[in-house]
Every structure is written in C-alpha cells, then in structure tokens.
Amino acid sequence: MFEVKDIKDTNLIENPVIAQMSQYNHEQLLFCNDNATGLKAIIGVHSTVLGPSLGGTRMWMYNNELEALTDVLRLSRGMTYKNSLAGLNLGGGKSVIIGDSRTMKNEAYMRRFGKFVNSLGGKYITAEDVGTSTQDMTWVSMETKHVVGLPGKSGDPSPVTAYGVYVGMKAAAKEQFGTDALKGRKIAVQGVGHVGEYLVGHLVKEGAEVFVTDINQELLKRISSEYGVKVVGLDEIYDLDVDIYAPCALGATVNDETLKRLKCAVIAGAANNQLKEESVHGRLVMEKGIIYAPDFALNAGGVINCYSEFAGLNPDWGMIKAEEIYTTIQNIIKRSKQENIPSYQIANRMAEERIEAIGKVKLPM
Numbered sequence: 001m002f003e004v005k006d007i008k009d010t011n012l013i014e015n016p017v018i019a020q021m022s023q024y025n026h027e028q029l030l031f032c033n034d035n036a037t038g039l040k041a042i043i044g045v046h047s048t049v050l051g052p053s054l055g056g057t058r059m060w061m062y063n064n065e066l067e068a069l070t071d072v073l074r075l076s077r078g079m080t081y082k083n084s085l086a087g088l089n090l091g092g093g094k095s096v097i098i099g100d101s102r103t104m105k106n107e108a109y110m111r112r113f114g115k116f117v118n119s120l121g122g123k124y125i126t127a128e129d130v131g132t133s134t135q136d137m138t139w140v141s142m143e144t145k146h147v148v149g150l151p152g153k154s155g156d157p158s159p160v161t162a163y164g165v166y167v168g169m170k171a172a173a174k175e176q177f178g179t180d181a182l183k184g185r186k187i188a189v190q191g192v193g194h195v196g197e198y199l200v201g202h203l204v205k206e207g208a209e210v211f212v213t214d215i216n217q218e219l220l221k222r223i224s225s226e227y228g229v230k231v232v233g234l235d236e237i238y239d240l241d242v243d244i245y246a247p248c249a250l251g252a253t254v255n256d257e258t259l260k261r262l263k264c265a266v267i268a269g270a271a272n273n274q275l276k277e278e279s280v281h282g283r284l285v286m287e288k289g290i291i292y293a294p295d296f297a298l299n300a301g302g303v304i305n306c307y308s309e310f311a312g313l314n315p316d317w318g319m320i321k322a323e324e325i326y327t328t329i330q331n332i333i334k335r336s337k338q339e340n341i342p343s344y345q346i347a348n349r350m351a352e353e354r355i356e357a358i359g360k361v362k363l364p365m
C-alpha cells in the first residue's frame, strides 16, 4: 500500500505536478490506481490541438513515481511533435504502467487499464510500446475502442517505419552527397531487429554495402547469410569508415565518446532519442559537418501505421504517407543549413509551427 511518506520521498513538494505540466504545456494527466489488480499507471495527454492524443503504453519497473511521471511527461510531449511533423491529425499522448511486464500483466490488469483509457472518452488512444504487446492491447480493446495496433488490423508497424527511415535516409544523402542513390554507399546498421532487418532489405536491394551488428548472435548470423551483409563487432561499428550510420537499436548512441570516433557523413536511423543530449550533441554533429536526420521525423512510419488503423484507411496508405518523410527530411536539412541551426531544433520548430497554424482552426478537445 502507498503511504503519504512515499509521495514525500519523490520530492513532489519541490517539484509539484501541475508546475511540471505547466512547464511543457501539458493538458491533462490521469493517475490510475486499482488495488484489486495492482495496476498503477499514469496517462499523459500533452496536446489535443491537432486531434486525439495518440501514443503507446510503456510498462517499466520505475524506481519511484517521480521517474514514471517524468517519463510520461517527456514521452507524451515527444508524441505531439512526432505526430505534428508527420502531418497527422493527432495530438500527443503516452501512458506508463509502473510494474514488471514479465510477471504482473494479465487479462484483468490490462482490462482495468483499458477502462481508464476509456474514461478519457477518446481524448487519448493507446497502442503497444516497450513492455506491452498486441495481446495486451486485445485485452485493452475489451474495455475501450480507443486502442490501435490490434492483431489483424494495422499489424506490425516495422515495415512502414523501415520504409520511412529508408526514404528519409535517401533525402539526407541527397543533401550531403548531391545524389540520393545509395548504390555503393557504405552503411552501418546498428541493431537488426524488427526495423533494422527491413531497412537492411531496402539497402541491399539498392546495392549499398551494408555492415551490421547486434547483441543477438543468432539473428546476426541469419541476417548476414540471408542478405549477404558484413557482420562487425558491437563497439567496432563506431570506428567504421562508412558514409552513413543508422542506429536502429538504442538511444543516446550519439554522444561525446562516439562523436570522436564516427567517420560517417550522415546519421539516419530508427532508434528514438539518438542524441544523448539534444542541445549539446545536436550542435556538435552539425559542427562536424555530419547531417543528422532527426529521429522523430525519420521513424514516424510507426505512428503513421497506427493512424491508418485509427482512421480506418487502407493499409497501403501508410506506405504512401511514409514517402512524405523524404520531403520532410529535405526541408529540415535545407532550413538547418540556411539558418545554421541544428536539424533537431528545426524539426521541433516545424512541428510547433504546424500546431500553431492548425490551432487557429481547431480548439483542444
């Protein structure tokens, strides 16, 4: 049972919740507790200016409530920017469930969570994220229609995400090398999971020379023999003499240490939060003459895929919409060069500009 003591421990007196919401302009938080199932969650609605807020449900063993609160505030705001920049009629939201996804989830637990989602009346739409699965969303869907990513519907978003990364990478290449052809380009793909494998497929098809690494040795072996790509060591990837580095595994891989080693001219991959510290490493990358395709612009295929399910669109629509990532990346890089401002900052501005413009037509829900 939670005691008042726990709340004090999280330092919420010095960091009051509404003050934190106000700092980043969040609309609403829903704190969810159910003693019967043990569910403890926070649903964050950052913005509904462009439409209902959409973002997945993350289940994680947070050390304390403040950590969970910080994560839901940060992630829901990030979704507002991603959805806006992708040109979707969606606001930004996200949920976090505090707990161990391996042992605590079951039908009752997820259906209880679905009831909380439903209580927001469509202001928030959920989907899978780290620690939740299509099975969990099926349980959620028994209590609310405000959920996407269900089996038999839009399905695995990875092909659309990978396609968006591929076309966005080509746009970045065009800005850096004068041509978007990737034939003969040396490209290092870090992580060959769901997105990484599809990306490797596109790159190999176009005739790029691809290098791959992954912590999963079996997967690596299969990818290497199936696609004829070269395997490199986990750390070796940062020292390769390549044209493009495509992080498709972890965040924060563009940092002080790796920037001393990376020889690429373009960074373009699917991973979220690639820059360890946006304000520091976004500028350092630019000063080194590397073109960085902002992650949330490049990997929007996943949310585009979710939107097609939400809006009842044909599954092919996602792939067609993901092609627009080419122009988005081109516009970001051109503006970044013209204004001498790091690309991630331009991407943020473009997202804000759309919210401001459409906000004149629409009011929040």
Ligand SMILES: NC(=O)c1ccc[n+]([C@@H]2O[C@H](COP(=O)([O-])OP(=O)(O)OC[C@H]3O[C@@H](n4cnc5c(N)ncnc54)[C@H](O)[C@@H]3O)[C@@H](O)[C@H]2O)c1
Binding pocket: 157, 158, 159, 161, 190, 191, 192, 193, 194, 195, 196, 213, 214, 215, 216, 219, 234, 248, 249, 250, 251, 270, 271, 272, 299, 300, 301, 302, 303
């Ligand atoms: N799946 C999507 O549609 C989607 C959408 C947007 C963003 N993303 C982001 O893209 C990235 C990849 O997503 P995914 O769905 O392919 O995930 P995934 O878990 O299927 O693949 C990640 C791969 O990275 C490997 N990996 C983990 N640590 C590594 C390390 N230190 N070095 C090298 N490889 C390592 C894993 O073994 C795994 O094969 C994630 O950061 C994810 O948040 C994915």
